[in-house]
Amino acid sequence: MRIVLVGPPGAGKGTQAAYLAKNLAIPHISTGDLFRANISQSTALGREAKSYMDAGQLVPDSVTIAMAEDRMGHADAANGFLLDGFPRNIGQAESLDDYLKGHDLKLDAVLDLEVPEDEVVKRIAGRRICRKDSSHVFHAEYNKPKAEGVCDVCGGELYQRDDDSEDTVRKRLEVYHTQTEPIIDYYKAQDLVVTIPALGKVSEVTERAMAALKALS
Numbered sequence: 001m002r003i004v005l006v007g008p009p010g011a012g013k014g015t016q017a018a019y020l021a022k023n024l025a026i027p028h029i030s031t032g033d034l035f036r037a038n039i040s041q042s043t044a045l046g047r048e049a050k051s052y053m054d055a056g057q058l059v060p061d062s063v064t065i066a067m068a069e070d071r072m073g074h075a076d077a078a079n080g081f082l083l084d085g086f087p088r089n090i091g092q093a094e095s096l097d098d099y100l101k102g103h104d105l106k107l108d109a110v111l112d113l114e115v116p117e118d119e120v121v122k123r124i125a126g127r128r129i130c131r132k133d134s135s136h137v138f139h140a141e142y143n144k145p146k147a148e149g150v151c152d153v154c155g156g157e158l159y160q161r162d163d164d165s166e167d168t169v170r171k172r173l174e175v176y177h178t179q180t181e182p183i184i185d186y187y188k189a190q191d192l193v194v195t196i197p198a199l200g201k202v203s204e205v206t207e208r209a210m211a212a213l214k215a216l217s
């Protein structure tokens, strides 16, 4: 399957993507995680992306689209993928359509994670991620690691993301409303959108998403 996950910052896209990708045996492709990996390796791409990310702005399309297409072209993505955080504006959605058409492929669904804004703010405030792999995500209250400050998956140190400060989160939410939300209508016109209520336990949200995907096939 080829799936896009959309939703505001802190909605739980990365958390859900980890479970969904495992259940569906497809790779989880997160542009945010790809940028963070480049930042921790101090690549030129990482240095360019960091200034935008720290300001809560989108990284320019030229950079982002090339990186996403490169990742979608890897052998492990030949039979499907779960996109998390891409596309994030209409230009990226159009270029993804062109990429898929060019490869004779199509999307199966766009899962829209719906969470009220006050909950999103709480989720981001308590989020802790792993220094070794930013797809290892925990929460100080809702999704505690077994040992405080230590990643359950790989033993890496847990820390708070640089862009999770109050001011940057406000900017990211504004960017979400103005630039990313319009892609939901874009995909509604293609009859691809399934809204998933994303309040409740992580496992309950995964079950809702899996049930919605089963209903499509």
Ligand code: AP5
Binding pocket: 007, 008, 009, 010, 011, 012, 013, 014, 015, 016, 031, 032, 033, 035, 052, 053, 054, 056, 057, 058, 059, 060, 064, 084, 085, 086, 087, 088, 092, 123, 124, 126, 127, 128, 137, 138, 139, 140, 142, 143, 163, 172, 198, 199, 200, 201, 202, 205
């Ligand atoms: P990115 O990393 O994609 O961030 P985001 O979209 O803002 O989303 P988040 O990672 O903040 O949240 P999430 O929805 O994944 O939530 P999570 O699962 O962690 O992007 C970061 C930046 O990179 C962007 O601002 C931009 O600069 C750049 N970028 C990335 N992609 C780009 C693109 N395509 N174009 C241009 N620029 C791009 O969950 C949040 C917390 O809640 C966690 O602590 C988790 O444990 C907890 N939680 C999850 N589910 C539940 C639940 N059900 N109940 C209670 N707690 C929960």
Ligand code: ZN
Binding pocket: 130, 131, 132, 133, 136, 151, 152, 153, 154, 155, 156
């Ligand atoms: Zn880890």
